[in-house]
Amino acid sequence: MKIAYSPCPNDTFVFHAWAHGLVPGAPAPDVTFADIDITNTLAEQGAECAYDVLKVSYAVLPWVLDEYALLPCGGALGRGCGPLVLTREPTDLGGKTVAVPSERSTAYLLFRLWAAAEVPDDIGKVVVMPFHEIMPAVRDGRVDAGLVIHEARFTYQEYGLHKLADMGEHWEATTGLPIPLGAIIAKRSLGAERLAALTDTIRASVRAAWDDPAASRAYVLAHSQEMDPAVADQHIGLYVNEFTADLGEDGYAAVRGLLTRAAAEGLVPPLGPDALTF
Numbered sequence: 001m002k003i004a005y006s007p008c009p010n011d012t013f014v015f016h017a018w019a020h021g022l023v024p025g026a027p028a029p030d031v032t033f034a035d036i037d038i039t040n041t042l043a044e045q046g047a048e049c050a051y052d053v054l055k056v057s058y059a060v061l062p063w064v065l066d067e068y069a070l071l072p073c074g075g076a077l078g079r080g081c082g083p084l085v086l087t088r089e090p091t092d093l094g095g096k097t098v099a100v101p102s103e104r105s106t107a108y109l110l111f112r113l114w115a116a117a118e119v120p121d122d123i124g125k126v127v128v129m130p131f132h133e134i135m136p137a138v139r140d141g142r143v144d145a146g147l148v149i150h151e152a153r154f155t156y157q158e159y160g161l162h163k164l165a166d167m168g169e170h171w172e173a174t175t176g177l178p179i180p181l182g183a184i185i186a187k188r189s190l191g192a193e194r195l196a197a198l199t200d201t202i203r204a205s206v207r208a209a210w211d212d213p214a215a216s217r218a219y220v221l222a223h224s225q226e227m228d229p230a231v232a233d234q235h236i237g238l239y240v241n242e243f244t245a246d247l248g249e250d251g252y253a254a255v256r257g258l259l260t261r262a263a264a265e266g267l268v269p270p271l272g273p274d275a276l277t278f
Contacts, residue, residue, distance in 0.1 A: 069278030082168015094121025
C-alpha cells in the first residue's frame with residue numbers, strides 16, 4: 001500500500017509502528033516522505049494519483065473527496081496549536097505583504113478567516129514561499145509578515161520576531177472547537193472493507209506509539225530535519241492527542257465548521273452533506 005506523509009515528528013511518531021511491521025495483520029506500507037504542499041498536489045490528481053493513503057491539509061478536502069475518503073484517525077487536530085502571524089514589531093496588516101506556506105493549507109484558511117474579522121483594510125499581497133524561508137524573510141524585511149506553522153511556534157523568538165496573532169486562539173475563541181490541521185485520506189476505490197481495516201491499522205499504530213514512545217525515537221529524530229529533540233517532543237505533544245486516535249464528534253464538527261466558513265468566504269468549494277463519510 002503506497003502511503004505518503006511528512007517527515008514531521010507527529011507523522012513519524014504516529015506511523016512508526018505500521019511502517020516497521022509492528023501492527024499485526026496490517027498491509028505492508030510503501031512509505032514516501034513529502035511535505036504537505038506536495039501531498040496536497042498529489043491528492044488533487046485524483047484517480048491519476050499513485051498513492052493509496054496521503055497526509056494532506058484539511059483545506060484541500062473539498063477538491064479531493066470524490067476520489068479520497070477522510071479517515072477518522074491519524075491526523076492532526078488540537079488546541080493551542082494553531083498557526084501564528086509573525087512581524088518584526090506590532091503593526092496593522094492592512095496593505096501589507098504576507099508570506100504564507102501555501103494557499104491550499106489549513107493555516108491559510110484560518111489566516112483568511114482571522115483577517116476577514118480582524119483586519120479592517122484588506123491584506124495588500126499574499127506571497128507563497130517554503131515555510132522554512134518565511135521567518136528569515138520577515139526578519140530581513142523582505143515581507144511585512146509571515147504565517148508560520150509547526151515548530152516555528154517554539155523558535156520564532158530566535159529570529160527576533162513578534163507574534164502578532166495566533167490563528168488557533170481566534171478559531172477556538174469564535175467556535176469553541178479544536179483546530180483542524182492535517183488529515184489522513186485514502187482512496188475510495190479501496191472499498192469499504194479495506195478502508196475500515198486501514199482505519200484499524202492506523203489506530204493500532206497510534207496506540208503502539210503511546211504505549212512505547214521510546215520505540216519510535218530514532219525514527220522520529222532521523223527524519224526531523226535536524227530539529228532539536230526537545231522541540232520534536234513539544235511538536236508531538238501538541239499534534240498527537242485524542243483526535244489522532246478518533247476524530248469524534250468535536251473533530252468532525254471542527255472540520256465541517258472550518259470548511260463551511262471558508263466556503264462562505266469563497267475560499268473553497270462547498271461540501272456536500274455526506275462528503276466527510278466513507
